[in-house]
Amino acid sequence: MFDIDNIRNDFPILKQIVNEKPLIYFDSGATSQKPQVVIDSLKHFYTNSNSNVHRGIHTLGDRATIAYENSRNKLANFINAQAKEIVWTKGATESLNLLAHGLSNILKPGDVILISALEHHANIVPWQQLCANTGAILKVIPLDESSQAIELNTAQQLIDLHKPKILSISHASNALGNIQPITDIIKYSKKYKTVTVIDGAQAFMHLRPDMITLDCDFYVFSAHKALGPTGLGGLYGKYEQLNALPVYQTGGEMIKSVSFEETVFAQAPGKFEAGTPNISGVIAFGCAIDYMNKIDFSEQKAYENELFVYLQQQLENISGIELYGDLVQNIGTISFNYKKEHPFDIATLLDQYGIAVRVGSHCTQPLMKSLNIDGTVRISLAFYNTKNEIQQFITHLKQCLSLLD
Incomplete structure (x- = not known):
C-alpha cells in the first residue's frame, strides 16, 4: 500500500x-516540494565536503567529485542511459537553448522545425531564434478542438508533409497535464531521420522516462520539478549526437588543452560543463533520485x-x-x-x-x-x-x- x-x-x-x-x-507543476533528505544533503555538503570538483588533489576535492559523479551515475540508471550521455545544466530551459544553439549546423534555409501547440515558451522561443538565424521554418502541430490534445494522426501527417529536420515536443503539457504520444511520434519521425527533442520538465517525476524505450535523440528536464533543488537540470543525448554538438559556453573545466594558438575541448559531457557547476545541487539531486527509487x-x-x-x-x-x-x-x-x-x-x-x-x-x-x-x-x-x-x-x-x- x-x-x-x-x-x-x-x-x-x-x-x-x-x-x-x-x-x-x-502547485507542483511550478516546482515540487523537497523531502528532508534533499534539504539535509545541501547542508551536509557545505558543512563537511565543500570543495570544487575535478580540480584539487585533496580529500575534500575527492569527496566532492565522487559525490558529484555518483549523482550522474544515479541519474543514468534512473532513466536507463549511460553516464556519459548526461550533461548537467541550469534546467530544462538552458538545455533547450544549448540544443537550439548546437543544432544550427544541421539546418539550411527552408528546413522545418516541428513543435506542438501545447509547448511551454521555453520550447518555442529558442527554436524561433534558431529559425531567425538559419532561415529554417517553425511549424506547429495544432490542438484538436474536440479532444484539446495533439492527435497522433495529425502529427504523422505533418511529419510526412514537412519531413522536419528537428522535432521538439513536450512529454507532458505543463498547462493542461496532457501526456503526449511521444513514443509513436518519435518512432514515426525516424523514417525522415528527424532529430527528436523531448521536453520532459513536467513528465520526469510522474512518468520516470526510459531513454531506451523512448529512443529519442535528446531529453531535457529540471531537477526542481522532481524533488531536487532549483537552478539545476539536465540534458540527455545519444552519445554520438551529443558529442557532435559544438560547445555552448567556454571557460575552465570543459577543455582538454589550451594554448594561445589553439584550444582542444573535452569530450561530452565535460565539453558542455564550463566553470564551477552547481555541485551541491547535483549531489542533492542524487538524494532526490534515491528517494524516488524507494517509492x-x-x-x-x-x-x-x-x-x-x-x-x-x-x-x-x-x-x-x-x-x-x-x-x-x-x-x-x-x-x-x-x-x-x-x-x-x-x-x-x-x-x-x-x-x-x-x-x-x-x-x-x-x-x-x-x-x-x-x-x-x-x-x-x-x-x-x-x-x-x-x-x-x-x-x-x-x-x-x-x-x-
Missing part, C-alpha cells in the same frame, strides 16, 4: 500553517491517478466550472475556469485558505490563444497530496465562488 502518511512526514514544508490554515500545496513506481502512478480522478469528479460537479485538456492521459494536472471570473481572483481568495494554485497563461500564451482564453486556474498534483486536501480545496473553492457570484 502507498504509505501517504510517512511520505508526507518526509516533506517539512507541508506541515506549516499559511493564513491560519494548513498549507495545501497544489514503488506503479503504486505512485496508481495513487496519483486516484487523486486526479477524484479531483476531476469533484470539479465537474460544480456548475459553471469548465475543465481543459486531456482528462484521461494526464500526469495529474487540471486547468479550469469558472464562468467569466478572472483566474487571479479565484487564486487570491483560495490563498486566504492556505491553498496554493497557479494562475495565468502558464508560459503557454499560444496555447491559451488556441483555447480562446486568457488563462486558467491550474492545480498540479503530486504523490504527497491527499484526498482530504482535495476535499478541503473543494469546500473552500465553493466558498470563494459564492463570493464571486
